[in-house]
Amino acid sequence: xxxxxxxxxxxxxxxxxxxxxxxxxxxxxxxxxxxxxxxxxxxxxxxxxxxxxxxxxxxxxxxxxxxxxxxxxxxxxxxxxxxxxxxxxxxxxxxxxxxxxxxxxxxxxxxxxxxxxxxxxxxxxxxxxxxxxxxxxxxxxxxxxxxxxxxxxxxxxxxxxxxxxxxxxxxxxxxxxxxxxxxxxxxxxxxxxxxxxxxxxxxxxxxxxxxxxxxxxxxxxxxxxxxxxxxxxxxxxxxxxxxxxxxxxxxxxxxxxxxxxxxxxxxxxxxxxxxxxx
Numbered sequence: 512x513x514x515x516x517x518x519x520x521x522x523x524x525x526x527x528x529x530x531x532x533x534x535x536x537x538x539x540x541x542x543x544x545x546x547x548x549x550x551x552x553x554x555x556x557x558x559x560x561x562x563x564x565x566x567x568x569x570x571x572x573x574x575x576x577x578x579x580x581x582x583x584x585x586x587x588x589x590x591x592x593x594x595x596x597x598x599x600x601x602x603x604x605x606x607x608x609x610x611x612x613x614x615x616x617x618x619x620x621x622x623x624x625x626x627x628x629x630x631x632x633x634x635x636x637x638x639x640x641x642x643x644x645x646x647x648x649x650x651x652x653x654x655x656x657x658x659x660x661x662x663x664x665x666x667x668x669x670x671x672x673x674x675x676x677x678x679x680x681x682x683x684x685x686x687x688x689x690x691x692x693x694x695x696x697x698x699x700x701x702x703x704x705x706x707x708x709x710x711x712x713x714x715x716x717x718x719x720x721x722x723x724x725x726x727x728x729x730x731x732x733x734x735x736x737x738x739x740x741x742x743x744x745x746x747x748x749x750x751x752x753x754x755x756x757x758x759x760x761x762x763x764x765x766x767x768x769x770x771x772x773x774x775x776x777x778x779x780x781x782x783x784x785x786x787x788x789x
Contacts, residue, residue: 563739618716624654628685633693634729640746648675657777669701687712
């Protein structure tokens, strides 16, 4: 009866109907789960193939968006049974500190921005291709987790960091007083780089020595990048890596859910909060 009434009274949830009739929700969902098991598995696989780093909670959310009903526990069981649970990758830092450069205090600790372009976080990582290693620099907005800019090079130097910074400044133009946060790597402590940040009205902030959690957002982004994009692909060249990464970052900003953003993508979060960069 509940299944027949659901289309007639869409404003009344299944939870409420079951409570009124004093029946268990398991009686409603279990038969459907058994009947639609192949359909559910196929949907889960299509989501995981797009975002290999999704855990069962994000997959469950995406299924609901697609109108596919299943409990969180059933999704987890299916993913575990078929080897679809996400595996984490570790991201190793590649920047080294220059003892002659000035170090800056961590100004971001316990700071929670309430709008875009208040705090940008930066870091680099190495990506292997058949033609040799390439290095990626990225800048992320701490408010929305949006990748503001990124750049690739054969060399992990200050020139690469500056290229990424210039792209971000051209795209967003933050107001004076914004914070730039990074590790203490020489690419970010270099005088040329620090001067460019200050010229744009920014202030420098840096993680403490041997404390990668001080830049946890960048660590998380690079882990996701390695699991969902880099590991499944075997880039033959610099250009192939660049093209594939561009596609991934577009999906990351526009579609990939973040639990810290209420399971919205960065673009969706900025649009929903009404706080978007220029």
